[in-house]
Structures are given as structure tokens and as C-alpha cells.
Amino acid sequence: MPAERMLASAEEQAIVAMVRDYATAELAPRAARAEADGAFPREAFRELGRLGLLGMPYPEELGGGGQSYELYLQALEELASAWASVAVGVSVHAMSCLPLATAGSAEQRERWLPQLLGGELLGAYCLSEAHAGSDPAAMRARAARDGDGYRIDGAKAWVTHGGEADFYTLFARTGDHRTRGISCFLVPGDADGLSAQPPERKMGLTGSRTSTVDCDGVRVEEQRRVGAEGDGLAIALSALDSGRLGIAAVAVGVAQAALDHSVAYARERETFGQPIIRHQGIAFMLADMAAAVESARATTLEAARRRDRGLPYSRQASIAKLVATDAAMRVTTDAVQVLGGAGYTREFPVERLMREAKVMQIFEGTNQIQRMVIGRQLDAAGAGGR
Ligand SMILES: Cc1cc2nc3c(=O)[nH]c(=O)nc-3n(C[C@H](O)[C@H](O)[C@H](O)COP(=O)(O)OP(=O)(O)OC[C@H]3O[C@@H](n4cnc5c(N)ncnc54)[C@H](O)[C@@H]3O)c2cc1C
Numbered sequence: 330m331p332a333e334r335m336l337a338s339a340e341e342q343a344i345v346a347m348v349r350d351y352a353t354a355e356l357a358p359r360a361a362r363a364e365a366d367g368a369f370p371r372e373a374f375r376e377l378g379r380l381g382l383l384g385m386p387y388p389e390e391l392g393g394g395g396q397s398y399e400l401y402l403q404a405l406e407e408l409a410s411a412w413a414s415v416a417v418g419v420s421v422h423a424m425s426c427l428p429l430a431t432a433g434s435a436e437q438r439e440r441w442l443p444q445l446l447g448g449e450l451l452g453a454y455c456l457s458e459a460h461a462g463s464d465p466a467a468m469r470a471r472a473a474r475d476g477d478g479y480r481i482d483g484a485k486a487w488v489t490h491g492g493e494a495d496f497y498t499l500f501a502r503t504g505d506h507r508t509r510g511i512s513c514f515l516v517p518g519d520a521d522g523l524s525a526q527p528p529e530r531k532m533g534l535t536g537s538r539t540s541t542v543d544c545d546g547v548r549v550e551e552q553r554r555v556g557a558e559g560d561g562l563a564i565a566l567s568a569l570d571s572g573r574l575g576i577a578a579v580a581v582g583v584a585q586a587a588l589d590h591s592v593a594y595a596r597e598r599e600t601f602g603q604p605i606i607r608h609q610g611i612a613f614m615l616a617d618m619a620a621a622v623e624s625a626r627a628t629t630l631e632a633a634r635r636r637d638r639g640l641p642y643s644r645q646a647s648i649a650k651l652v653a654t655d656a657a658m659r660v661t662t663d664a665v666q667v668l669g670g671a672g673y674t675r676e677f678p679v680e681r682l683m684r685e686a687k688v689m690q691i692f693e694g695t696n697q698i699q700r701m702v703i704g705r706q707l708d709a710a711g712a713g714g715r
Pocket residue numbers: 421453454455456457459460461462463464486487488489490531534539688691692693694695696697698701
């Protein structure tokens with residue numbers, strides 16, 4: 330059953346319906362096989378680009394779709410219900426364009442953003458390192474001044490689209506100050522000295538390539554530094570607020586798919602002479618799953634509305650990421666239970682959804698880190714955190 334949405338206009342309804350039709354017809358049938366083979370669906374991103382889905386929340390004059398974040402997240406959710414690796418890829422791509430859009434000069438934005446948002450190019454976001462995940466300020470990769478530009482050396486770990494991306498939004502040290510010694514660069518995927526290690530062998534999300542990207546004397550001109558020297562960490566964390574909303578929406582989409590599969594199965598499967606949905610033990614489990622999906626969606630879209638209105642939304646983004654990804658883990662685990670033995674096999678998609686939900690509690694800031702962000706902001710804001 331498609332999610333019931335309250336969209337603002339007929340145009341928004343048409344966009345979400347188009348995304349759902351595309352996801353159902355083109356992505357869902359390919360997902361299970363590609364995930365089993367660990368095949369990265371590069372062509373799907375070109376198709377999404379042609380449909381205008383890679384730059385939805387960016388201004389039209391810069392090559393984006395001019396749509397609200399609230400609408401973009403609902404499109405992302407529809408993609409995730411069909412194929413999480415693709416939806417995560419769209420979210421990461423959108424996030425990798427954000428530093429340029431928010432901190433780039435007018436000249437940089439005009440020069441690069443239309444290409445990045447146009448759909449042919451795919452982006453990656455390189456913040457983490459092997460010893461610097463939850464604590465990105467511990468990063469060691471260095472961008473040293475070199476003539477009229479920089480020379481970047483170091484290894485960025487866990488890069489979604491590593492080795493596949495056409496451009497890398499990459500953070501490296503330009504100084505020794507822990508937090509104000511980091512800068513942001515836009516590095517082309519074919520830069521000399523940049524290479525990707527073999528993909529990580531992951532529990533799930535296997536259609537999404539994750540690799541360490543090595544930089545060995547990568548030369549970038551000064552024009553490719555985004556924002557001032559030393560502003561990199563603030564730029565990275567601000568982009569993460571938006572990215573976390575993307576991951577929250579992906580988690581809602583995965584949870585919705587698990588709920589849909591569970592309801593369909595429970596209406597068909599009979600034990601003790603009746604469909605298992607008529608056993609209160611299963612009906613209550615499904616009811617809790619539906620409540621978790623709908624409350625995760627509401628929390629995520631409320632944060633998106635704050636972003637669309639220009640209100641502070643960092644705490645709400647962390648809450649959405651925490652609530653939605655924990656909900657997805659719970660709902661997908663319960664979906665396996667509703668399907669019984671069948672749920673534990675690869676004949677049915679729910680075990681895959683459960684493996685996909687797990688990583689959402691980990692990347693773009695683990696859920697422990699989200700709690701840290703929320704707690705700090707409550708401390709700073711005082712009673713009620715308003
Ligand atoms: C599939 C995948 C894709 C990814 N894609 C990207 C990407 O595109 N770009 C990118 O930059 N990174 C990416 N990451 C990296 C991801 O963001 C990190 O894995 C994550 O931030 C956690 O860092 P870590 O793995 O180093 O864990 P650690 O930081 O070592 O944490 C280990 C454990 O300790 C907990 N912990 C750490 N500090 C605290 C604390 N202060 N209080 C309480 N608990 C704490 C954590 O919550 C976690 O449970 C990806 C990761 C994965 C798995």
C-alpha cells in the first residue's frame with residue numbers, strides 16, 4: 330500500500346507519483362539481483378539525473394529542480410522502498426553538492442554546480458578516515474600549499490561511491506588547529522594521484538560501493554578550495570545536517586517497504602485456520618510497525634519543513650535520523666519475524682531490508698553521536714531546548 334502523503338499541490342503529487350512509478354518499474358525488479366552480485370548501478374544514477382532527481386532541492390538557476398526539501402525527502406523515501414543503495418546514493422550525491430552551493434563563491438557555483446546537478450556526474454563526500462569517523466576533527470589527510478594551489482596526501486575511508494564518483498567533496502588539513510585547521514576541496518574523480526582501494530565487503534547495501542580513496546600528491550588549483558581555509562569542518566557538519574535528513578527519509582522508505590511486505594504476507598499466510606493477521610499477536614506487531622513508520626515520517630518531514638523555512642534544524646535533523654533509523658531497524662527485524670522461516674531466507678526481501686537498516690544507524694554520525702548532538706544542544710538551549 331503506498332504511503333498516504335499530504336502534498337502541497339497537484340504538481341507535487343505528480344512528482345511523487347512519477348518517482349514511485351519509476352522506482353517500482355525500473356529499480357525494484359533489479360534490486361535483489363544487483364545486491365546479491367554487489368553490482369553498482371551506475372546507469373540508474375544517469376536515469377535519475379535525466380528525470381531531474383539528482384538535484385531536486387537546489388535552485389533552478391544552478392541546474393537544480395527548485396523543489397522543497399520536504400518534497401525531495403518524500404521522493405527519496407519512494408526510491409528507498411524500491412532500492413536502498415540507490416536512494417543512499419542520491420542522498421550522498423545531493424550532500425556532496427551542498428558545500429559548493431552554500432560556501433562556494435558565485436563564480437565557483439556558476440562554474441561547477443550546473444554540471445554536478447545536471448545528472449551526468451556523480452558525487453562523493455570524503456570526511457571520514459580510518460581513525461576519524463565519529464571524531465572527524467582527528468583527520469590527518471593534508472592539503473599543503475604548493476605554488477598556486479594545494480597538494481593533497483592521505484587516505485579518506487568509507488567513501489560511498491569511492492572509485493565510481495566523478496567528483497569528490499574532500500576535507501583535508503590545511504593547518505594544525507584541531508577544528509579550524511580543516512578545509513574543503515572539490516577534487517575531480519580523474520585527478521592524478523587519486524585512486525580507490527577495492528570495495529569494502531559489507532553486511533548489506535552491497536549495491537552501493539564503499540571504498541577508501543587514496544590521495545598521493547593530488548594537485549588541485551586554489552579555485553577548487555570551497556570556502557575559506559580553516560572553514561572545512563563547519564562546512565562539513567552543516568552539510569551533514571541536510572544529509573542526515575536524507576538518511577532519515579531513506580530509513581522511512583526501507584521501513585515502509587518492510588511493513589508493506591509484512592502486511593501482504595500476513596493477509597495470505599494461514600495458521601490455525603485463519604490468516605495470521607487475524608491473530609492478535611501479529612496484528613499488534615503490525616500496528617506497532619505502522620505507528621513507528623508514520624511517526625518516523627512525521628518527525629523527518631517536520632525537520633524538513635524547518636529547513637525549508639530557514640529555521641535552525643540541526644537538532645531536529647539529529648532527532649529525525651535517530652528516530653527514523655532506530656524505527657527502521659525495529660520494523661525490519663519485526664518483518665523477518667512476521668514472515669517466520671520465510672523471512673530468514675533470501676527468497677523474500679525482508680532480510681535484505683534488515684541488513685540495510687543496520688548501516689543507517691551507523692553512517693552520517695552513529696546514533697550515539699546523534700544523541701550527543703541533541704544533548705549538547707539541549708544543554709546550550711536550556712529548558713525544553715526550544
Ligand atoms: C556503508 C558505509 C558508508 C559510509 N559512507 C561514508 C561517506 O560517504 N563519507 C564519509 O565521510 N564517511 C562514510 N562512512 C563512515 C561513517 O560515517 C562512520 O563509519 C561513522 O561515522 C562511525 O565512525 P567509525 O566507523 O570510525 O566508528 P567509531 O567512531 O570508531 O565508533 C565506534 C563506536 O563507538 C561509538 N562512539 C564513538 N564516540 C562516541 C562518544 N563520544 N560517545 C558515545 N559513543 C561513541 C560509536 O557510536 C560506535 O558505536 C560510511 C560508513 C559505512 C559503514
